[in-house]
Amino acid sequence: MSTVIERRLCLALVAVLALVLSACGGGSSSGPTxxxxxxxxxxxxxxxxxxxxxxxxxxxxxxxxxxxxxxxxxxxxxxxxxxxxxxxxxxxxxxxxxxxxxxxxxxxxxxxxxxxxxxxxxxxxxxxxxxxxxxxxxxxGVPALVDNLAIVYNKTLFAEAGVAPPTPDWTWDDFRAAAAKLTDPAKGQYGWLIPADGSEDTVWHYLPMLWEAGGDILSPDNERAVFNSEAGVRALTVLQQMAVTDKSLYLDTTNENGPKLMNSGKVAMLITGPWDLSQLPDIDYDVQVMPTFAGSSGGHQTIAGPxxxxxxxxxxxxxxxxxxxxxxxxxxxxxxxxxxxxxxxxxxxxxxxxxxxxxxxxxxxxxxxxxxxxxxNATKVRPTVEQYPDISEALGQAIVSVMLGKEEPAAALNTAAEAADAALAGK
The missing domain is CATH 3.40.190.10 (Periplasmic binding protein-like II)
Incomplete structure (x- = not known):
């Protein structure tokens, strides 16, 4: 009698174990991954x-x-x-x-x-x-998104000012001259707007200019900053000239007003990405690549945010x-x-x-x-180093300081380079 009972218990136990194994994914009925x-x-x-x-x-x-x-x-x-x-x-x-x-x-x-x-x-x-x-x-990782920066310009404002539209042959001197002609203080109208809150967005707008001037952010071994080079000074001087001397550059210290001011006809040019185009329903705009620096080997550059x-x-x-x-x-x-x-x-x-x-x-x-x-034209990327946020913060502060007329380009970039080098060295 006991043998029969033991056999039944054993069979019941086997059945239970089979159900447990099936529920745990042991069989083909475990469902999708x-x-x-x-x-x-x-x-x-x-x-x-x-x-x-x-x-x-x-x-x-x-x-x-x-x-x-x-x-x-x-x-x-x-x-x-x-x-x-x-x-x-x-x-x-x-x-x-x-x-x-x-x-x-x-x-x-x-x-x-x-x-x-x-x-x-x-x-x-x-x-x-x-x-x-x-x-x-x-x-x-595998790429999920890519974008870049180019000139988006108001065709109507260009026509009204008698300024020829941007071309692929434009230099930064051409860009600066056009922005000056497109600026009208009486109308509160500016040739160009740039984010000026010192954030990565500010740095983003400077980096293609640095590359176009023939410069770079860090040395090839990523151990020291090199943006305070002659090329770096040349690029930042353009921003200084437009903001301080020409007063053709609107400094958006909140980094919130670009599309709104352009859409209302107060800004003739933005250097921005495709994400802003849908916010310009009220103007006739077009897109052109960024200018180059005359005599530089940097050519056309842009920056991608992959x-x-x-x-x-x-x-x-x-x-x-x-x-x-x-x-x-x-x-x-x-x-x-x-x-x-x-x-x-x-x-x-x-x-x-x-x-x-x-x-x-x-x-x-x-x-x-x-x-x-x-x-x-997106051939360079920001350095893939853990200290990049610290580098960006130092560089952003330098750029804004120059555009506000508080520092000269060389001195501001040297200060930022010291901070970047300290971050890279772990100090």
Whole structure:
């Protein structure tokens, strides 16, 4: 009797264990691999991104991608907190300027081996994107967004002032002369507006000028500042001349008034990105590449702000699913869908050279195609060092000090270089 009972208990126990193993993923009925994606897309971008995720989930039933909105400005701290708590996302949208910090997170997947595979076609991403995602030998992310700076100008104000529109041959002397003619104190009208709050946005506008003058931010080994060179002084002197001498440069100390003042006809030119075009519905504008410095080898330059999709290692299955999703998301067909749906610049050169895409972008927001073409001039990136925020802060203060007439360019840049060198040395 006891043998029969023991046998029944044993069979019952085996049945229970089978159910437990099945519930824990031991069988084929465990369901799709779940991956979580954190992003900062809202409005049109958010809707297009959601539709792409829905498409992926439908086409890949073995994986389920869920998305969570997270402010782009706050995501680095949020990710660091989640990593410490063992709850990192599988994929996160993160600023390219954070790459050196991201590279220090152990859970971040080094994508170098992945993107080197032929089917990724890594060289199809713009140069500035690839460089911003690379820290040493590591590739910490896959491009998610790219943009750049160019001249956006009010065609009506140019015509009224009798000034010929900007051309690709314009030098900074041409730019300065035009801005002076386009300035009318009686109307409260300025030739140009620049962010002047000392933030990275201020620095962003100076760096292409530095590069065009033939200078750079740091030495090739990233151990010391070199922006206080003759080229750096030459670039900053232009800002000094326009702000202090000509008074043709409106200093936007709040960094909030650019599109509004241009749209109302108070500013003739902005050096800005494609994100501001939709905020200019009341004026007839056009877009042109930034000027060059006469006699300089720097040529045309712009600055790109590439952001990345960063993958985290939450176990082999989830890691591979995350890599596969990012690969699909950044493939040409999806890049085309996202770009034409949102107006964002395409992250792949092949898509940026697609005439149908360019036409769609320009039909959506006139002038966008010019920014796509300008990506060819984004050949340099900000240094991928952890101390860059300190370098940017010192340089931003120097630029604003000169534009306010408080310091001379050489002295201000020397002071900023000392602060940058101290940060690089860990002092």
């Amino acid at each position: 779940e991956i979580a994606v954190w992003h900062g897309y809202q409005d049109t971008e958010g809707e297009v991104f959601k539709s792409l995720i829905a498409q992926y989930n439908q086409e890949h039933p073995d994986v389920h991608v869920s998305e969570l909105y997270s402010s782009n400005d706050l995501v680095l701290q949020k990710v660091l907190t989640a990593v410490r708590g063992g709850s990192a996302p599988d994929v996160a949208y993160m600023f390219g300027s954070w790459s050196p910090n991201i590279a220090q997170i152990p859970q971040v997947v080094d994508m170098a081996g992945e993107v080197s595979q032929p089917d990724w076609n890594w060289d199809d991403f713009y140069q500035a994107e690839r460089e911003a995602a690379t820290v040493g030998e590591k590739v910490v 952001d990345n999709w960063v993958v985290f290692d939450n176990g082999d299955a989830k890691k591979q699913a995350a890599i596969d999703f990012v690969k699909w998301l950044s493939a040409p067909e999806q890049v085309k869908t996202f770009s034409t749906g949102t107006g964002d610049l395409p992250i792949r050169q092949s898509v940026g050279e697609d005439q149908a895409v360019l036409t769609a972008l320009n039909d959506n927001v006139p002038g966008t195609a010019a920014f796509v073409a300008n990506l060819a």
